[in-house]
Amino acid sequence: xxxxxxxxxxxxxxxxxxxxxxxxxxxxxxxxxxxxxxxxxxxxxxxxxxxxxxxxxxxxxxxxxxxxxxxxxxxxxxxxxxxxxxxxxxxxxxxxxxxxxxxxxxxxxxxxxxxxxxxxxxxxxxxxxxxxxxxxxxxxxxxxxxxxxxxxxxxxxxxxxxxxxxxxxxxxxxxxxxxxxxxxxxxxxxxxxxxxxxxxxxxxxxxxxxxxxxxxxxxxxxxxxxxxxxxxxxxxxxxxxxxxxxxxxxxxxxxxxxxxxxxxxxxxxxxxxxxxxxxxxxxxxxxxxxxxxxxxxxxxxxxxxxxxxxxxxxxxxxxxxxxxxxxxxxxxxxxxxxxxxxxxxxxxxxxxxxxxxxxxxxxxxxxxxxxxxxxxxxxxxxxxxxxxxxxxxxxxxxxxxxxxxxxxxxxxxxxxxxxxxxxxxxxxxxxxxxx
Amino acid sequence: xxxxxxxxxxxxxxxxxxxxxxxxxxxxxxxxxxxxxxxxxxxxxxxxxxxxxxxxxxxxxxxxxxxxxxxxxxxxxxxxxxxxxxxxxxxxx
Ligand SMILES: Cc1cc2nc3c(=O)[nH]c(=O)nc-3n(C[C@H](O)[C@H](O)[C@H](O)COP(=O)(O)OP(=O)(O)OC[C@H]3O[C@@H](n4cnc5c(N)ncnc54)[C@H](O)[C@@H]3O)c2cc1C
Ligand code: SF4
Ligand code: SF4
Numbered sequence: 001x002x003x004x005x006x007x008x009x010x011x012x013x014x015x016x017x018x019x020x021x022x023x024x025x026x027x028x029x030x031x032x033x034x035x036x037x038x039x040x041x042x043x044x045x046x047x048x049x050x051x052x053x054x055x056x057x058x059x060x061x062x063x064x065x066x067x068x069x070x071x072x073x074x075x076x077x078x079x080x081x082x083x084x085x086x087x088x089x090x091x092x093x094x095x096x097x098x099x100x101x102x103x104x105x106x107x108x109x110x111x112x113x114x115x116x117x118x119x120x121x122x123x124x125x126x127x128x129x130x131x132x133x134x135x136x137x138x139x140x141x142x143x144x145x146x147x148x149x150x151x152x153x154x155x156x157x158x159x160x161x162x163x164x165x166x167x168x169x170x171x172x173x174x175x176x177x178x179x180x181x182x183x184x185x186x187x188x189x190x191x192x193x194x195x196x197x198x199x200x201x202x203x204x205x206x207x208x209x210x211x212x213x214x215x216x217x218x219x220x221x222x223x224x225x226x227x228x229x230x231x232x233x234x235x236x237x238x239x240x241x242x243x244x245x246x247x248x249x250x251x252x253x254x255x256x257x258x259x260x261x262x263x264x265x266x267x268x269x270x271x272x273x274x275x276x277x278x279x280x281x282x283x284x285x286x287x288x289x290x291x292x293x294x295x296x297x298x299x300x301x302x303x304x305x306x307x308x309x310x311x312x313x314x315x316x317x318x319x320x321x322x323x324x325x326x327x328x329x330x331x332x333x334x335x336x337x338x339x340x341x342x343x344x345x346x347x348x349x350x351x352x353x354x355x356x357x358x359x360x361x362x363x364x365x366x367x368x369x370x371x372x373x374x375x376x377x378x379x380x381x382x383x384x385x386x387x388x389x390x391x392x393x394x395x396x397x398x399x400x401x402x403x404x405x406x407x408x409x410x411x412x413x414x415x416x417x418x419x420x421x422x423x424x425x426x427x428x429x430x431x432x433x434x435x
Numbered sequence: 436x437x438x439x440x441x442x443x444x445x446x447x448x449x450x451x452x453x454x455x456x457x458x459x460x461x462x463x464x465x466x467x468x469x470x471x472x473x474x475x476x477x478x479x480x481x482x483x484x485x486x487x488x489x490x491x492x493x494x495x496x497x498x499x500x501x502x503x504x505x506x507x508x509x510x511x512x513x514x515x516x517x518x519x520x521x522x523x524x525x526x527x528x
Binding site: 038039040043044045046047048109110111112113114130131132133149150165166179180181184186188190191192235244247248250251252253254255256257258262265266271274275276277278279280281282283284285286 | 476
């Protein structure tokens with residue numbers, strides 16, 4: 001494609017939630033849009049936990065969008081499981097607000113969801129090109145003039161890099177440093193098919209409702225991270241997330257990372273939930289965590305970066321939240337492109353309207369509010385010590401042995417003093433004030 | 436529920452293998468590499484030590500394209516996505 005007729009207003013690279021949202025908004029606003037996706041269809045390469053928080057992005061999409069979308073189950077039951085080596089404590093949270101209508105979060109499976117979203121994007125007038133890998137940026141002199149896809153040169157006024165956690169395009173444009181273990185986590189997951197009746201019985205759910213369960217402690221073997229279990233319509237998503245820095249620091253003869261998930265699945269807290277189910281898929285994906293020193297730059301002449309490619313993920317507590325941020329950043333990037341086209345100016349200064357809109361939106365407000373989370377969450381005692389000590393404390397409380405039962409208070413006090421009121425414990429508490 | 440080996444799990448995935456490997460190791464670099472994080476970190480367990488030669492060997496066919504080995508390799512690993520239409524195609528995701 002080298003003639004001017006072939007040139008489009010916007011090329012979006014990557015049909016994840018960020019790229020799909022960007023292409024959708026831009027095409028609905030009248031721009032000519034080409035959306036390139038390396039998978040067989042949008043979603044074919046994508047993995048999430050996953051639970052999508054709708055509330056922040058509900059109004060960015062037409063009302064019908066959320067009515068028709070292939071969402072799995074609204075999350076109405078939420079729990080946190082602290083795991084010791086051979087015991088666990090489960091905190092279950094339930095609230096009227098979680099049963100509110102419309103529900104504020106849903107479990108989803110990305111291959112289904114993104115594929116459906118891709119159809120909406122096509123219907124809005126954008127060209128969605130699957131099985132197309134953008135292999136680099138196309139330059140006209142110094143200026144970014146589009147992308148290269150193998151032998152083909154594709155021209156556009158603006159390129160949106162929505163190419164996810166590994167974002168080779170953002171790196172090529174000089175907007176992100178080389179891929180390094182720091183600031184990344186690895187997610188490993190299995191989808192286990194199970195009939196809806198059993199899912200609901202085992203997780204104590206009303207028909208159609210869903211559960212989110214998070215796990216902290218022994219399962220990550222002292223590495224920063226945690227586990228998750230989400231109920232879909234007719235399957236369970238079970239997985240874990242571990243810091244890439246910690247994972248890389250293990251000896252080369254350590255059990256493979258896949259074995260962490262096997263061991264997690266064997267735990268008595270999990271096994272009965274998935275018993276009789278059938279694993280139907282195994283997946284792995286990186287998660288960019290919010291960089292401690294702030295986010296990489298997201299705008300340059302003729303190019304914008306959105307979603308995971310821009311590091312827009314919040315890792316607060318042990319939940320990963322990137323899907324709503326990806327959608328919002330995609331929509332705002334599209335709006336900036338619409339303005340840039342009206343002005344006929346695609347320079348960084350014109351496109352930086354995107355940055356300003358992000359700053360005024362929930363995206364940057366939440367990102368900044370949670371900026372202290374990664375530093376706090378890197379405290380190993382959160383994974384190594386506290387879950388085990390809390391389990392042991394409850395064991396002291398509940399267990400009656402052959403010699404009867406010790407007095408409760410002295411043992412409990414000793415434990416509390418040793419673990420929570422120790423110098424380290426107080427330091428952790430002090431660090432928590434920034435959260 | 437029976438425990439599946441990682442190979443059995445990969446066999447459940449829809450993967451369209453490309454003939455040409457999309458990741459290439461440099462035997463010289465691997466020989467000199469001390470930490471060899473790829474061996475234990477790859478979630479598809481595609482990096483193994485050859486029992487005969489003691490060298491790191493790699494099988495690209497089950498790759499989940501996660502990028503873990505690329506991020507952890509201390510050398511600059513020759514890593515790219517498979518061509519369009521190849522590699523893993525998640526049906527659930
Ligand atoms: C295990 C795990 C659990 C998670 N859990 C949650 C959760 O519960 N809630 C939540 O909100 N978030 C969660 N996240 C984070 C969330 O999945 C991401 O933040 C979100 O998917 C980001 O969307 P994106 O569009 O930016 O990137 P992606 O969804 O990664 O999309 C990038 C797209 O670009 C394509 N692509 C890449 N390079 C090229 C190229 N060169 N040419 C063509 N196409 C290309 C890819 O194929 C892909 O389709 C989780 C992530 C993981 C890995
Ligand atoms: S980490 Fe890189 S250099 Fe080291 S053994 Fe693995 S592939 Fe080779
Ligand atoms: S990209 Fe991921 S799955 Fe593929 S070889 Fe590297 S670590 Fe293994």
